[in-house]
Amino acid sequence: MRENLPDGALLTDPDLTAGYKQDWARDPDAVTPLAVVRATSTADVQTVLRWASEHGVPVVPRGAGSGLSGGATAVAGGVVVTTERMRAIEVDPVTRTAVVQPGLLNTEVKKAVAEHGLWYPPDPSSFEICSIGGNAATNAGGLCCVKYGVTTDYVLGLEVVLADGTAVRLGGPRLKDVAGLSLTKLFVGSEGTLGIITEITLRLIPAQPPQATVVASFSSIEDAAGAILEITRSLRPSMLEFMDRVAINAVEDEMKMGLDRDAEALLVARSDAPGAFAAQEATTMADVFTAHDATEVFSTDDADEGEAFCAARRFAIPAVELKGSLLLEDVGVPLPQLAALVTGIAEIAKTRDVMVSVIAHAGDGNTHPLIVYNADDPDMTERANLAFGEIMDLAIALGGTITGEHGVGRLKKAWLPDYVGEDVMALTRKIKDALDPQGILNPGAVL
Known part of the structure; x- marks a missing residue:
């Protein structure tokens, strides 16, 4: 295979290949791959897969390694193909x-x-x-x-x-x-x-039009959820994001923005409706927040101010991760079940005695529960893993999904059959077998 690849494309030194063994999910089952190929073209990828197919060697594709479900976990005796050098x-x-x-x-x-x-x-x-x-x-x-x-x-x-x-x-x-x-x-x-x-x-x-931003704090999850439902019933905001109290405080610890540390929920909403309609939609959303007992409402059409609140929301996962190791979830539910999901997660956190923060793309019901634990504490690690599964079980029970955007990867595949059903699993396996009869492509992921 080496002779058919560009110079420097094939890595076999364990000190170098170890950096490609897992993604951001930090799958505990990850192993150092046999080799890493830094592909520069479609032809390079073809070379690897022809060789792998001939020799029955598993191949794990990898992008930037920022995945959150263990989708790029290297497997024993396998090759990782990274596309990081394909940048045209x-x-x-x-x-x-x-x-x-x-x-x-x-x-x-x-x-x-x-x-x-x-x-x-x-x-x-x-x-x-x-x-x-x-x-x-x-x-x-x-x-x-x-x-x-x-x-x-x-x-x-x-x-x-x-x-x-x-x-x-x-x-x-x-x-x-x-x-x-x-x-x-x-x-x-x-x-x-x-x-x-x-x-x-x-x-x-x-290009996206200028946006107006509305930020509101709430003293209860139910009030915030009621506001979300009323907004999505009549508007299509360009953004409607949720942070719980743990996330608010984690972000405030680092960014010092003056966020209300006592709030149970923070909503960040934006409108990019054309012309004056953005301001009108922002006013409507502010009125909805006030009607649902928001403790504080702030509106701005200043691009820098609005982006600062979006940056705070984007920083939520890294901020919470500073509190300990993370198990990151990606469950979603129909919007009317959002409050039940968030409060149910709080009960799971209490029962398992672990910190769980919830951030969400609230406008579409996709939540990211972040389970914080000490990876050096075996008992806490076990409780965190139990909470991980119970949160997915809760999402399914509420008519939701085990993943809205991060993928199943390896960390969630045990829950996939309960979510999609055995008939769909059988159909999925038929498609997989037809396209990859040897099972060499990302084995252990999804199925």
Whole structure:
């Protein structure tokens, strides 16, 4: 294999390959891979998969390593293929599309298309460090998804290398194309279990208008949840985010913004409606917050002030992580069940005697419970893991999902059958077996 790869692409030194054994989820079962290939082209990925297919060697695809579900955990005797060196981009402002390689970071894509007056909306909180290939592999979401949708809504085409090394092109720069099965959508969110994405054609939209921001503090989760339901019943805000008391205090510890440490909930809402309508929507949301007994409401159309509150929300996970090791969840529920989920999580935290913070993309019901524990304490670690499972069980019981945007990976796959059912699991296995009969692509993930 080495002779068919560029110089420096193949790493076998354990001191170097160890850095590629896991993603941000820090899967305890991660092992140092046999080798790492830093691909620079589709041809490089084909070389690896042809060799792996011939020798029956498992291959784990990896983007920037910012995943939160163990989707890029290396396996014993396997090869990790990282796309971090695949960084080309071509923007076509006429068709409002961009053809990108998977190693570019989300923020780099945004900046490149912004030079043409365009915008790529999906914006995970980790947009500055996550790769566009990883976003496609997990169908990532973000803060503005309540109005603009998730990654799959902006993927028009893909180039994918299959398990046997065959490269296929799916879709392309056409807004309407229903010829054949919807295979492009099949690979978005497949977490590297069906093929390795080596090129993505993205749909772009005109640059986002200026935003008005409204921030409100609440003394109860129920009041905040009531405000969320009333807003989403009549408006489509460009952002509607939630932070609980633990997150508020963790962020305030680091950013010193003057957030209300006694508040049980903080909501950050934004409107990017055109012209004067943004201010009107902001006023409407402020009125809703006040009607639902917000203890404090702050509105601004100043871009820097608004972005400061968005930055605080984006910083919530790193801020909470400073309190200890984290188990990060990604459960979602129908909006009417949001309060029940958050209060139920609080009960689980109390029962298991662990700290759990909840932040959420409140406008679409996607929450991120953050379980804080001491990894050096075996008893606490066990309680944290029990809480992890109980939170997913609770989400399922409330009609929700075990993952809204982070993917199943390895950490959540035990709960997938209870969520989708055995018939869907059987269908999923048939698709996996058809595309990867040897089971070499990301074994142990999802299935």
